[in-house]
Every structure is written in structure tokens, then in C-alpha cells.
Amino acid sequence: MRRNNLQIERREYSAGAVKMSFWFMEFRKVVGLLASGKSFDEVRKLNREENLFSAPTMLRANQIYSTVSGRIKMLDESFYQIFLASDLATQKLFALVAAMAYDTLFFDFVYEVIREKMIIGSNQLADSDVRIFFKNKQQQNDKVAVWTDVTLTRLGRCYKTMLYEAGMIDKAKEDRRILKPILDSKIQQWLEEHDMVVFINALTGVR
Numbered sequence: 001m002r003r004n005n006l007q008i009e010r011r012e013y014s015a016g017a018v019k020m021s022f023w024f025m026e027f028r029k030v031v032g033l034l035a036s037g038k039s040f041d042e043v044r045k046l047n048r049e050e051n052l053f054s055a056p057t058m059l060r061a062n063q064i065y066s067t068v069s070g071r072i073k074m075l076d077e078s079f080y081q082i083f084l085a086s087d088l089a090t091q092k093l094f095a096l097v098a099a100m101a102y103d104t105l106f107f108d109f110v111y112e113v114i115r116e117k118m119i120i121g122s123n124q125l126a127d128s129d130v131r132i133f134f135k136n137k138q139q140q141n142d143k144v145a146v147w148t149d150v151t152l153t154r155l156g157r158c159y160k161t162m163l164y165e166a167g168m169i170d171k172a173k174e175d176r177r178i179l180k181p182i183l184d185s186k187i188q189q190w191l192e193e194h195d196m197v198v199f200i201n202a203l204t205g206v207r
Contacts, residue, residue: 009074011104013143018154019063022165026053026068027095028083035080040069067102074101076194082186089167090184096166097191097199105144109133109159111202114168118180118205125169125176130156168203180205 029052033043046052047065055061075098083094100107113133117125134152137144147155160176163169169176181203191200200206 009101009104011102013105013137013141014103015105015147015151015155017103017106017158017162018151020067020158022095022099022162023053023064023068024092024095024165026064027071027098028091029053030065030068030072031080031083034072034077035084040073043069071095071098071102074098078194079190082190086184086186089181090187092166093181093183093187093203096162096168096203097196099162100199100202101196105137105155106159106162107202108137110163110168111198114163114178115202115205117178119207123178123180125160125178127156127174130159 030043033046034040038046043052044065047061048058051058051061053061053064055064075094079094083091086094100110109130113129114125117123117129131152134144134156138147139145160169164171164176167179167181169178183200183204188200191197
């Protein structure tokens, strides 16, 4: 699929996010290890031997590593040093971009719901917006069509949690306020240089 004339990888829709989190601290730790010269295999071994993420079980430790490393691999390794030199807000946006690139359905949620809200000048994300998004996807996609209401509710909750932890929405109990980020020039330039302008548009509400 093309958006704004940019080709992005369209992975199959997945409900796997119900088992995942934003895992920003874990993301930052793995990027730091990779930037220091370690390979993904070495980081995976370290995780098995030392429980890098202080996970309660080895199954959870492996799940965190698999997801975080998968997200990192969606971005070119040239982002490592820029990420490590950036402020906390920019680091969280890098992690959010990686999560969106890794999970196509989450990307579509940000692009089709959050971005559209910002374009029309609305800063409110309601539960009804989430329900409408998933209802539309169920009509468009046979895989999503068979997911239960419980799964969709959990997915929506996960998406909102990740956006909150990335600094894109607040933590209100009902309607969430959308917090349009101001992109640091370094992340904006990096995304532009890597043909990822579509992510800039998704995060800042640009057509």
C-alpha cells in the first residue's frame, strides 16, 4: 500500500499487541547494547543468562526481547546514535515509530484515527473512535472479522497505553486528549532520509 507516494511494509494484521507493551526502557537498553557493538544474537543470549529486563518468567523475557528486537529491526541501524543522543521525548517517538512499523494495525490506528483527529482540529480520542476503527477493519479484513469483542477491547486498551507512554495522549479516564508532538529536527531529518515521511505525517497530523 502507498501513502503519500511512500512505500511502507504492510505486514499481516495481528492481535499480538494484546500481549505486548510499549517497553520503552527495554527498547532503550537493547539499542544501547547494539550501539556498543553487540549483535542481536549476543543480546538474546545475555537476556537468557542475565534476565536483562527483570521479567517474571523466562517466557516473558523471551517475549519482550522478541518484540523489542523486532521493532528495532524495522529501523535502519543508523538511528542508534541519534536515538542515544536525543532527549527523552524524542527517544519515545523513535520507539513509537518502531512499534508502528512493526505492527501494521497499530500504524493504521495512529494514521487513520489520531492523524485524522489532528487534521480536523480535534484533540479528543473517545472510546467510540476506537470502536469505529475496529468495526471498519472487521468489514475490510477477514482476519480481523473473526476477532472477539474482548480481543478488540484489549487491543484498543493496549494502543491507548502505548500512545500514553509515548507522550501522544493523556491519561484521562474517559476521552483522552491528543498531545500533538513537536518533532526534533534530528528525528524528522532521519525519517525523511529513510523514506519514512508517512510516519511524520501520522504523528503530526499532516495530509
